[in-house]
Amino acid sequence: MSGQNLTIDPERLWNMLMDTAKFGGTPKGGIKRLTVSDEDKQVRDWFKAQCEALGCKVEVDSVGNMFATRPGKNAKALPIAMGSHLDTQPTGGKFDGVLGVLGALEALRTLHQAGYETNAPIMIANWTNEEGSRFAPAMLCSGVYAGVFTPDFAWSREDREGKKLGEELERIGYKGQAAPGSHKFQAMFELHIEQGPILEAEVKQVGIVTGVQGMRWYEVTVTGQEAHTGATPMLLRKNALLAASRMIDAIDKVGMDNLPGVASVGLIENRPNSRNVVPGEVFFTVDLRHPDEAVLDKMENAFRAALPPIAERTKVTFEEKCIWKSPAVKFAPELIDCVRFGADKAGYSTRDMASGAGHDAAYIARVAPTTMIFVPCEGGLSHNEAESTSLAECASGAQVLLNAVLEYDRRLG
Ligand code: GLV
Ligand code: MN
Ligand code: MN
Numbered sequence: 577m578s579g580q581n582l583t584i585d586p587e588r589l590w591n592m593l594m595d596t597a598k599f600g601g602t603p604k605g606g607i608k609r610l611t612v613s614d615e616d617k618q619v620r621d622w623f624k625a626q627c628e629a630l631g632c633k634v635e636v637d638s639v640g641n642m643f644a645t646r647p648g649k650n651a652k653a654l655p656i657a658m659g660s661h662l663d664t665q666p667t668g669g670k671f672d673g674v675l676g677v678l679g680a681l682e683a684l685r686t687l688h689q690a691g692y693e694t695n696a697p698i699m700i701a702n703w704t705n706e707e708g709s710r711f712a713p714a715m716l717c718s719g720v721y722a723g724v725f726t727p728d729f730a731w732s733r734e735d736r737e738g739k740k741l742g743e744e745l746e747r748i749g750y751k752g753q754a755a756p757g758s759h760k761f762q763a764m765f766e767l768h769i770e771q772g773p774i775l776e777a778e779v780k781q782v783g784i785v786t787g788v789q790g791m792r793w794y795e796v797t798v799t800g801q802e803a804h805t806g807a808t809p810m811l812l813r814k815n816a817l818l819a820a821s822r823m824i825d826a827i828d829k830v831g832m833d834n835l836p837g838v839a840s841v842g843l844i845e846n847r848p849n850s851r852n853v854v855p856g857e858v859f860f861t862v863d864l865r866h867p868d869e870a871v872l873d874k875m876e877n878a879f880r881a882a883l884p885p886i887a888e889r890t891k892v893t894f895e896e897k898c899i900w901k902s903p904a905v906k907f908a909p910e911l912i913d914c915v916r917f918g919a920d921k922a923g924y925s926t927r928d929m930a931s932g933a934g935h936d937a938a939y940i941a942r943v944a945p946t947t948m949i950f951v952p953c954e955g956g957l958s959h960n961e962a963e964s965t966s967l968a969e970c971a972s973g974a975q976v977l978l979n980a981v982l983e984y985d986r987r988l989g
Contacts, residue, residue, distance in 0.1 A: 586971035589682040597670045606961025611663035611705040617748035619662045630688045636752030639717040639730045640704035640745045643759040648697040657761035659701030665709050669963020671769045679767045679974035694985045703936040710735045713900035718936035720756040722943045766937040766948045767977045769965050773956025781924040783950030788931040788938040790872045790904035794862040800892040802856035817855035819890035826882035834875050837866035905938045908945035918979030949976050
């Protein structure tokens with residue numbers, strides 16, 4: 577049978593997406609499956625069992641990245657990988673990351689059922705802590721794989737309760753023996769929902785992803801003075817929350833002044849967070865993104881320049897540090913070509929686009945040719961329990977993934 581006539585089973589993929597959504601399922605129909613949590617262990621165990629039932633060898637590296645490999649005709653060839661992440665935001669949807677792993681599983685199941693032998697082995701990767709919500713930064717363990725971070729750095733990351741990623745990996749039984757980076761592959765394709773509104777607005781079925789915009793994360797701690805709200809006159813206060821709110825407003829302006837750049841404050845902790853205490857300390861995070869590194873430099877400068885005058889006027893002090901820089905990435909033309917071929921073959925309408933969100937593919941692109949495939953999501957909504965992508969859209973993504981991998985494999989000869 578010719579590989580290019582293989583078709584994935586849309587219902588089977590959909591059922592997997594819906595069934596596994598119970599691991600961390602929320603009452604509002606989303607998923608809370610923070611990385612390396614009990615719910616993450618449940619979905620990892622399920623994924624491992626499914627891959628083993630298809631005859632794959634499943635291995636885990638020392639930062640919890642999982643690799644399931646199906647042999648090919650040429651045992652010496654490096655595998656062709658498909659991969660994404662099974663962790664979610666605290667109020668995440670059912671598709672962000674999950675579609676990339678389960679779409680890959682559906683593609684692999686299709687090969688298995690047809691008894692189709694690829695030239696190279698086929699691998700599925702499930703990367704640890706893509707979200708960066710529980711442990712910052714995002715894309716942490718694909719970053720370790722790519723040599724951007726050391727395993728020690730990853731293990732020592734702490735969540736807001738002070739738990740370390742390394743200890744949590746041991747606790748759930750997913751701290752493997754293998755050195756990160758030792759499960760080599762020759763190329764990686766990542767299927768993902770767009771997480772933005774463009775494909776839906778332009779009524780395109782598939783996004784051919786050419787790269788990922790640059791991202792920088794910062795942490796700011798503002799220190800004022802706790803005081804009685806009733807007894808402390810307005811002019812004598814050192815209100816850390818007031819200062820932080822003005823800083824957040826200034827950060828929003830940095831985004832507005834540099835469109836299509838974006839500037840966001842997503843996490844804030846107010847201390848002591850008591851209704852009759854003038855806030856004494858505020859911690860917040862900053863996320864700046866732009867496709868052009870030079871503009872990102874300008875945004876960083878504007879953000880840094882905005883904070884001192886606000887602190888002076890509100891009589892507080894602050895500390896600010898950059899904790900993560902992920903430069904803009906361009907994907908591999910030869911893989912983009914396979915995706916275009918795969919989408920054309922299936923008759924889908926396409927659009928070339930850059931990714932606004934971060935993805936494991938952005939780090940993997942440093943060590944292997946890599947690209948991504950996007951499918952639309954309803955209203956462009958993501959990082960939201962209402963995130964939604966239809967059965968047909970999930971299926972077209974998985975079909976293009978399979979077609980692209982098979983075309984890459986065919987070109988190996
Ligand atoms: C990852 O989800 C990111 O883009 O922050
Ligand atoms: Mn994702
Ligand atoms: Mn995400």
